[in-house]
Amino acid sequence: MKLHRKITYSVAVAGAVAAGALMAQATVGPKDVAFPQGFDKWQMYQQLNRHDVKQYRELYAKPEIVKAVREGKPVPNGAVLVIAIFAAQQDADGKPTRDAKGNFIKGKPMGVTVMEKRAGWGASVPAAWRNGDWQYAAYTPDGKPNEKANANIKGCFECHLPHAQQDFVISLAGLSGTAAGAAQRPSGPGAVAIAEFLFGPEKVSVKAGQTITWTNIDDSPHQVTVQGASTLRTPVVLKGQSTSLQFTEEGTYGYICGLHPGMKGEIVVTK
Ligand code: HEC
Ligand SMILES: [Cu+2]
Known part of the structure; x- marks a missing residue:
């Protein structure tokens, strides 16, 4: 009796593994979004100082992608957008220090996040959090998959989802070069x-x-x-x-x- 149970159990596990392997083949996910080799030679379309996490970030895309968007075209199929994340250098009080242009100064590399758009790629994403045909992946600074971040890839989709009206690209103003003409800084009491x-x-x-x-x-x-x-x-x-x-x-x-x-x-x- 005991033996019989054991066999049943192992057969069930083998079945589940086989089904999982089939699923993985059909589903597009972080594994399909390759590490963008040589991205730092692409066009840096925006720099970003983030006080909340004390990070300095550089956003990259291939020059032809930036050009297309700046000509008023939609973000082209095949576009790859990259963020290189660095810790910001800090002074003795923990305040990020700035360079002559006012940007935070690059410290330790923290990671690389990527989004890539390919026709048909969105089909395997549940409708509730689909981002058009975009897929996401996170990498360590040396180009290895960031397994922890990729395990919760849904989080990437959900945070970008409210930006559907700009093709889910939060930095679209930077990409399209319309970031200037920035919002007015308020003044006065309160x-x-x-x-x-x-x-x-x-x-x-x-x-x-x-x-x-x-x-x-x-x-x-x-x-x-x-x-x-x-x-x-x-x-x-x-x-x-x-x-x-x-x-x-x-x-x-x-x-x-x-x-x-x-x-x-x-x-x-x-x-
Ligand atoms: C908490 C919300 C949030 C989550 C979660 C999130 N992002 Fe973003 N993402 C942003 C914001 C805000 C920007 C604009 C640039 C910035 O602030 O760094 C951005 C920008 C990007 C960009 C540059 C293109 C663009 O849309 O502006 C890429 C690439 C990117 N994110 C990838 C990812 C990946 C990969 C994940 C999941 C591992 C992820 N993001 C998860 C908020 C988020
Ligand atoms: Cu906020």
């Missing part, structure tokens, strides 16, 4: 800019009842999320959009970005 994944100023002081207005300067969306007895979330703000809150009670309120929890700010409300 005005907070969200730029480079940083709330500026990080600490804002207002009188009770006075309005605090956040304006998003970044290409990436953000969301003010005030933590307290009950969490208060503003709508997600896209580039150029603003959102406001008023506090009637005196006190100090800490807040974060609902999309990038590494972004922190503070509201001080006085009488």
